[in-house]
Amino acid sequence: MSSTSTYGVASKRAYVLAIAFILFFWQVAAWFLPSFLMPDVHVALVRLGQELTSSEFYAGLRNSMGRLGAGYGAALVAGVVLGLVGGTLNSVRSTLKAAIIILQSIPSIAWVPLFLILMGFGNTPIIVVVAIGAFFPTALSVMNATESVERVHIDAARVMGASRTQMLKRVYFPAVTPELITGAQLAFGNAWRALISAEMIVGFSAGLGKSLAYSGEIADMTGVMTNILVIAVLAAVIDQVILERIKYRLLRYQYV
Amino acid sequence: MKLHFERVSKSFGDLNVIDRFDNTIADGEIVALVGPSGCGKSTLLHMVAGLEQATHGRVQADDQDIERPSPKRTLVFQEHALYPWMTLLENVAVALEFQGQPAEHARNEASIWLERVKLAGFEGYYPHQVSGGMRQRCALARAFIARPQVLLLDEPFGALDALTRMTLQSVLKDLIEQERPTVVLVTHDVDEALYLADRVLVFSQRPARVMREVTLGHIPKTHDLTAFADVRREVLTLLGIDTDTDTTPSATQREAQGETS
Numbered sequence: 001m002s003s004t005s006t007y008g009v010a011s012k013r014a015y016v017l018a019i020a021f022i023l024f025f026w027q028v029a030a031w032f033l034p035s036f037l038m039p040d041v042h043v044a045l046v047r048l049g050q051e052l053t054s055s056e057f058y059a060g061l062r063n064s065m066g067r068l069g070a071g072y073g074a075a076l077v078a079g080v081v082l083g084l085v086g087g088t089l090n091s092v093r094s095t096l097k098a099a100i101i102i103l104q105s106i107p108s109i110a111w112v113p114l115f116l117i118l119m120g121f122g123n124t125p126i127i128v129v130v131a132i133g134a135f136f137p138t139a140l141s142v143m144n145a146t147e148s149v150e151r152v153h154i155d156a157a158r159v160m161g162a163s164r165t166q167m168l169k170r171v172y173f174p175a176v177t178p179e180l181i182t183g184a185q186l187a188f189g190n191a192w193r194a195l196i197s198a199e200m201i202v203g204f205s206a207g208l209g210k211s212l213a214y215s216g217e218i219a220d221m222t223g224v225m226t227n228i229l230v231i232a233v234l235a236a237v238i239d240q241v242i243l244e245r246i247k248y249r250l251l252r253y254q255y256v
Numbered sequence: 257m258k259l260h261f262e263r264v265s266k267s268f269g270d271l272n273v274i275d276r277f278d279n280t281i282a283d284g285e286i287v288a289l290v291g292p293s294g295c296g297k298s299t300l301l302h303m304v305a306g307l308e309q310a311t312h313g314r315v316q317a318d319d320q321d322i323e324r325p326s327p328k329r330t331l332v333f334q335e336h337a338l339y340p341w342m343t344l345l346e347n348v349a350v351a352l353e354f355q356g357q358p359a360e361h362a363r364n365e366a367s368i369w370l371e372r373v374k375l376a377g378f379e380g381y382y383p384h385q386v387s388g389g390m391r392q393r394c395a396l397a398r399a400f401i402a403r404p405q406v407l408l409l410d411e412p413f414g415a416l417d418a419l420t421r422m423t424l425q426s427v428l429k430d431l432i433e434q435e436r437p438t439v440v441l442v443t444h445d446v447d448e449a450l451y452l453a454d455r456v457l458v459f460s461q462r463p464a465r466v467m468r469e470v471t472l473g474h475i476p477k478t479h480d481l482t483a484f485a486d487v488r489r490e491v492l493t494l495l496g497i498d499t500d501t502d503t504t505p506s507a508t509q510r511e512a513q514g515e516t517s
Contacts, residue, residue, distance in 0.1 A: 156337045159305055160402065161327040162354040170350060174341040253341050253382045 079138025087146020141183025
């Protein structure tokens with residue numbers, strides 16, 4: 001218990017230092033560049049304060065989070081299912097894995113033109129692109145973990161008379177959870193990048209990516225930097241606070 | 257439950273592990289299989305458990321061919337078989353839940369069994385928080401809770417220190433006497449075999465054949481095995497362990513041959 005909390009404090013301090021460092025470099029750039037190219041940090045922060053009181057900002061945020069939730073959620077479910085099934089079926093495993101490795105090397109944003117035509121202008125292509133970005137790392141990590149579930153854990157369950165469903169639920173799933181979480185955090189990074197880029201390209205209804213692209217189009221660099229700030233802070237909060245907390249809860253047995 | 261082996265052979269590819277093994281183990285009998293490591297004893301045990309099939313011959317339980325695992329024939333592994341994500345209580349209860357028994361009943365039974373193996377108070381601990389000896393106590397509780405008719409033990413205490421091992425052997429002996437399953441114990445600890453078993457089968461190097469069968473009978477025993485000194489010496493000699501002070505040179509030679517073969 002004490003070791004984890006020490007680690008927490010150390011990483012918190014590292015975070016504060018890192019943020020200070022990044023803001024410092026931004027400010028240095030702002031001193032050297034004219035203000036219409038690079039706004040001061042405090043100017044962007046004031047703008048952020050204004051944004052936080054506007055209903056437009058929240059509408060965009062809600063849209064983006066909805067797309068992220070739908071795409072990332074679907075990818076996690078599909079990734080776990082395919083990973084578990086693929087990992088237990090020796091015959092298809094290596095082919096499936098090779099296919100995933102090939103497909104995952106395609107940046108998910110590259111699918112946008114195809115999906116725009118296929119699915120029409122709207123939420124769907126963005127959600128699908130987010131899902132594609134998140135699916136592969138999830139499926140791959142679950143599949144790898146499923147392959148390396150300890151033989152003795154499976155044999156013990158078979159000897160105790162476990163059914164196939166019980167085996168998946170009580171043995172395979174908890175056994176792959178540590179790798180699943182690592183994969184899900186990796187998948188979140190992919191999903192987030194896919195979401196912002198797809199919103200910038202597709203530009204359908206309000207959203208974080210669209211707002212950023214729009215600020216760029218009207219040469220509002222304060223708006224650009226404010227949007228980037230929002231995107232960075234949100235990603236850090238989701239990954240480091242929410243996902244870390246879920247990880248701690250699911251892997252509680254490792255921390256006691 | 258009676259176990260019957262009829263000309264059982266097992267090979268993995270070209271590797272011949274067991275060669276025409278014949279034996280019958282009576283209901284309630286306690287049989288120990290000792291032999292050099294990698295000689296196929298564990299494979300025999302896995303066949304009784306239904307985890308593996310014989311290449312030739314048949315393995316039967318109560319005159320029925322064994323085709324798949326069954327909770328009637330349960331197996332205790334050397335270690336690491338407890339689920340690290342479950343508490344000790346859950347690890348024991350899961351044996352009943354896997355048989356479709358309601359969770360509440362399973363947990364009540366599990367806490368009774370943890371008490372029987374002297375683990376009361378540790379229900380909420382995870383395996384990595386307790387000692388190796390306590391983990392194996394828990395593994396015994398998990399095996400016995402299903403009231404198996406055949407108990408298979410695959411070097412159950414192999415990873416424990418000598419003192420803990422003897423304590424656990426006593427715990428196991430008591431449980432066997434109370435529950436009376438048929439027991440097949442694989443071990444390379446000759447003292448463990450002599451202490452627990454009614455009958456000891458001494459196996460050769462791969463492919464495994466029975467070199468010697470020693471019947472001890474179901475007699476009260478303690479860890480003081482002086483009465484079995486002769487048997488012990490004979491078994492150890494069969495396994496290539498030096499028991500004679502006069503013939504050190506030839507024993508060294510034998511050892512050297514053993515290593516090269």
